[in-house]
Amino acid sequence: MAEGDAPVVEQYIRDVPDFPKKGILFKDITPLLQSPQGLADCMQSLQALVPTASYDLVCGIESRGFIFGAALALATGKGFVPIRKPGKLPWKTASESYELEYGKDTIEIHIDAVTPGQRVLMVDDLLATGGTMDAAQRLVKRIGGTPVACCFVVELTFLGGRSRLAHTPVHSLVKY
């Protein structure tokens, strides 16, 4: 299935108005996770976006990026690296702050999560303004990794996050 052409996936994305605060139309991926067919189709489509041989590790961003990132790592025979919210990772960390569509946040990575030179596929559930993924890529680079591409299940194209991530290829399955 080609990028941006995932009708089976799209039918399982639920719109929740005014969550987590007024004015935000939240794209809820839990119906997709709940559907064996939807989830299988989503994972197959995600895997097809980037050649498996072009990356060594999959990096997922807390928390919904863990679901798709870890499943992709397992499907492709790669390791998985979590990027987490502050204070969650037990070992030595590097951290980056960024603006979110609804607020400001910081994310962290273990400083030894990537062997210098390793190629990393970046995964999250949704691309909005791109601030989260931009900070995640900065973290991976700071510890010596090379982000090769980023993949999302959903992209809110009207927020322009893609242009912020122009230094790597950006792929998404469902575009709004």
Ligand code: AMP
């Ligand atoms: P951004 O940094 O603006 O690209 O925001 C992306 C992150 O925020 C992702 O981890 C998403 O899970 C979450 N997010 C932002 N906006 C939404 C939305 N409208 N629906 C669901 N998740 C969102």
